[in-house]
Amino acid sequence: MTTSARPDQAGSRLAELSTPALVVDHGPLERNLATMAGVWPGRRLRPHVKAHKTSGLARRQAELGHTGFTCATIREVEVMAAAGLGEDLLLANEVLDMHRLGAVVKSGARVTVAVDSDAVLAAAVAGGVREVLIDVNVGLPRCGCDPADAGRLADAARAAGLEVRGVMGYEGHLMMVADPVERAGKTAGAMAMLQQAHADVGGDILSGGGTGTWRTNAVVTELQAGSYALMDTAYAAQDDVPFEQALTVLATVVSVNSSKGYAVADAGLKAFGMDHGNPTLPGAAVWYCSDEHTIFSMEDGAPLPAVGDRVRLVPAHIDPTCAMHERMWVVDGNDVVVDCWPVDMRGW
Amino acid sequence: MTTSARPDQAGSRLAELSTPALVVDHGPLERNLATMAGVWPGRRLRPHVKAHKTSGLARRQAELGHTGFTCATIREVEVMAAAGLGEDLLLANEVLDMHRLGAVVKSGARVTVAVDSDAVLAAAVAGGVREVLIDVNVGLPRCGCDPADAGRLADAARAAGLEVRGVMGYEGHLMMVADPVERAGKTAGAMAMLQQAHADVGGDILSGGGTGTWRTNAVVTELQAGSYALMDTAYAAQDDVPFEQALTVLATVVSVNSSKGYAVADAGLKAFGMDHGNPTLPGAAVWYCSDEHTIFSMEDGAPLPAVGDRVRLVPAHIDPTCAMHERMWVVDGNDVVVDCWPVDMRGW
Numbered sequence: 001m002t003t004s005a006r007p008d009q010a011g012s013r014l015a016e017l018s019t020p021a022l023v024v025d026h027g028p029l030e031r032n033l034a035t036m037a038g039v040w041p042g043r044r045l046r047p048h049v050k051a052h053k054t055s056g057l058a059r060r061q062a063e064l065g066h067t068g069f070t071c072a073t074i075r076e077v078e079v080m081a082a083a084g085l086g087e088d089l090l091l092a093n094e095v096l097d098m099h100r101l102g103a104v105v106k107s108g109a110r111v112t113v114a115v116d117s118d119a120v121l122a123a124a125v126a127g128g129v130r131e132v133l134i135d136v137n138v139g140l141p142r143c144g145c146d147p148a149d150a151g152r153l154a155d156a157a158r159a160a161g162l163e164v165r166g167v168m169g170y171e172g173h174l175m176m177v178a179d180p181v182e183r184a185g186k187t188a189g190a191m192a193m194l195q196q197a198h199a200d201v202g203g204d205i206l207s208g209g210g211t212g213t214w215r216t217n218a219v220v221t222e223l224q225a226g227s228y229a230l231m232d233t234a235y236a237a238q239d240d241v242p243f244e245q246a247l248t249v250l251a252t253v254v255s256v257n258s259s260k261g262y263a264v265a266d267a268g269l270k271a272f273g274m275d276h277g278n279p280t281l282p283g284a285a286v287w288y289c290s291d292e293h294t295i296f297s298m299e300d301g302a303p304l305p306a307v308g309d310r311v312r313l314v315p316a317h318i319d320p321t322c323a324m325h326e327r328m329w330v331v332d333g334n335d336v337v338v339d340c341w342p343v344d345m346r347g348w
Numbered sequence: 349m350t351t352s353a354r355p356d357q358a359g360s361r362l363a364e365l366s367t368p369a370l371v372v373d374h375g376p377l378e379r380n381l382a383t384m385a386g387v388w389p390g391r392r393l394r395p396h397v398k399a400h401k402t403s404g405l406a407r408r409q410a411e412l413g414h415t416g417f418t419c420a421t422i423r424e425v426e427v428m429a430a431a432g433l434g435e436d437l438l439l440a441n442e443v444l445d446m447h448r449l450g451a452v453v454k455s456g457a458r459v460t461v462a463v464d465s466d467a468v469l470a471a472a473v474a475g476g477v478r479e480v481l482i483d484v485n486v487g488l489p490r491c492g493c494d495p496a497d498a499g500r501l502a503d504a505a506r507a508a509g510l511e512v513r514g515v516m517g518y519e520g521h522l523m524m525v526a527d528p529v530e531r532a533g534k535t536a537g538a539m540a541m542l543q544q545a546h547a548d549v550g551g552d553i554l555s556g557g558g559t560g561t562w563r564t565n566a567v568v569t570e571l572q573a574g575s576y577a578l579m580d581t582a583y584a585a586q587d588d589v590p591f592e593q594a595l596t597v598l599a600t601v602v603s604v605n606s607s608k609g610y611a612v613a614d615a616g617l618k619a620f621g622m623d624h625g626n627p628t629l630p631g632a633a634v635w636y637c638s639d640e641h642t643i644f645s646m647e648d649g650a651p652l653p654a655v656g657d658r659v660r661l662v663p664a665h666i667d668p669t670c671a672m673h674e675r676m677w678v679v680d681g682n683d684v685v686v687d688c689w690p691v692d693m694r695g696w
Contacts, residue, residue, distance in 0.1 A: 018445060018696060019696070023548045033583075050639055072639060072640050073640060093614075093640060094602040094603050094612075094614075094655075095602060095614070096365060096600060096602065096655075096656055107582060109571055116603055117603065117655055119654070119655035119656060120602070120603075120655065137605070140609060141608060141635065141643055142603070142612055142638065142641055142643060143602065143607070143612055143641070144603075144605040146607065156565070172388065172638065180370070192641065251446060254441075254442040254443060254444065254491065254492070255442050255464055255465065255468075255491040255492075256465070256467070257485070260489060260495065262489060264428075264442075264491055266443070269621060269623050269665075269667070269668045270667070270668050270671045273615050273617060273622070274621070274622050274623040274624040275637065275670075287489065290490065290666050291398055291420060291668065292398070292420050292421060292441060293490055293491070295489055295490060306467070307442075307444075307465055307467035307468065308444055308467060309445070317617075319617070319618070319639050320617045320618050320622075320639065323618045323672070324671070324694075326671065326694075326695045346674075347673075348366060348367070348368060
């Protein structure tokens with residue numbers, strides 16, 4: 001029950017939904033998808049499903065020509081393949097449960113896995129994975145081999161019978177660099193490391209980048225952007241990231257304290273990824289969140305809402321926010337529900 | 349699939365579980381339950397299920413005599429009643445979807461709802477709820493009516509045909525006061541407000557308190573503690589909170605960077621509630637978390653782990669952490685899985 005949509009509520013109005021609820025505005029979503037597809041068309045974009053974990057949204061991205069996808073977990077690979085979206089799935093992350101991926105390959109989907117060590121390489125071979133990318137560390141303190149070790153790993157992979165499709169390097173440490181010029185310069189430096197490794201590795205693919213470097217990464221053959229579709233306040237703060245906020249968390253005001261000047265909405269720590277800070281509410285000041293509540297006051301002398309009023313809170317970080325919800329409701333400009341997508345790639 | 353347990357893995361060893369995985373140590377859990385039951389026996393404790401969202405753990409609490417429970421969401425009430433744990437469920441939160449609670453009442457469960465305004469009271473009456481507590485604000489800037497308004501609300505509830513069982517007042521703003529003496533003094537002040545309101549409201553129940561005030565709240569007739577069973581690093585920092593850490597997140601090391609001196613484990617922002625900060629790892633320094641990773645270095649010159657090694661990370665805040673997982677594995681002192689509990693109260 002808890003991961004299924006509620007088709008009985010499709011066609012209903014926004015105000016009728018149980019709260020908290022993830023709400024996607026259809027117009028902004030479609031404009032975001034079109035803006036990105038204009039610059040990174042077709043297979044030049046490999047949308048990252050970790051941002052939304054929703055095969056219904058991934059299907060819409062595939063309809064626009066982006067038929068190869070990036071995944072962060074084995075579960076995401078399994079669900080995408082089961083949804084018929086397994087034409088070319090890249091697990092851009094190191095994992096060891098490779099037998100689960102081998103089973104997806106056997107099912108007929110194409111799965112390519114990131115490899116940054118001999119241990120992960122050995123697991124891929126043993127698990128029945130056939131294609132890999134060499135994951136190169138380009139400055140983010142996370143996964144990825146030393147660029148100087150990439151060629152050796154590629155040789156070892158080929159010697160083990162794997163196809164090496166190329167390299168990946170994620171400049172995640174640069175996504176939030178505020179100044180676009182500085183971000184562009186640092187991105188070029190990181191991508192130079194990726195190109196150096198690619199010269200040793202070979203293959204057709206240089207995979208990397210994200211929403212934050214969609215305009216500053218001129219090197220990758222495919223961009224791994226995910227947040228652009230739904231957006232959040234962290235990315236919206238960047239001057240050269242023009243995507244519109246397409247996702248909000250619908251909440252109901254359940255308590256109002258007129259004497260102290262605040263209201264309480266029924267969405268809290270369990271409805272928002274909090275690592276980038278509190279959600280925001282236009283025209284209001286968010287005081288804090290507790291498990292099931294967001295407490296806020298109004299700005300510029302605006303009157304407090306009444307118990308029963310609905311508010312739409314904007315998450316600071318989209319990825320963990322989506323992962324906390326069972327479904328997202330797609331609404332049109334008249335706040336009528338036009339679709340309901342289960343967030344079906346949650347978990348591991 | 350994503351909320352069901354995997355009984356095929358029950359009886360397996362910790363090292364065989366897919367990661368990330370919520371792991372409950374049976375010994376510390378049972379000791380925590382016994383310690384609390386020794387001070388707050390039977391119905392004197394109304395365990396708060398929001399901390400674990402797991403009916404399997406709630407059933408164990410009921411077996412120890414705590415047959416009344418506290419809930420924070422309608423979903424928690426629905427699942428507890430469906431699990432046969434509906435002898436006396438308190439929804440200690442303001443909600444408006446009262447028809448869902450009325451349906452639970454019709455099913456035979458006993459449901460009492462917190463009320464702090466005429467609007468919520470009217471919704472309770474219309475929804476078929478029959479019993480309420482008057483929710484009194486005792487200093488936490490969240491829900492709860494002015495203590496001076498509690499009597500009027502109680503009269504209005506009785507005039508509408510509801511049974512008023514008493515009052516509740518949650519001193520959540522005092523749970524993390526470090527000095528036990530200062531916490532005790534401030535708790536007494538907050539509880540004096542609750543007693544004043546109770547004098548106007550009547551009824552048998554004064555409900556409130558939590559793990560942080562389990563030793564300092566001498567007023568409530570029932571304590572709404574939840575975190576004590578599994579614990580987290582935030583509560584563990586308090587001198588007079590003796591409960592043991594019973595829950596960790598099992599993760600696998602998927603990448604090691606020897607030259608830069610860090611390792612990467614496969615549990616991140618989507619596996620931990622981050623509002624109280626990063627998870628901790630004994631003997632290590634956690635650098636940061638990203639969506640699916642925790643990056644850490646070792647302290648005191650200890651060697652880095654190897655790819656494939658397992659680590660057990662300790663969450664900073666238990667409530668949102670549990671809500672991010674599909675199940676929790678219960679293991680004995682030999683790391684053998686003895687039970688698997690679906691986290692079946694997630695969502696809303």
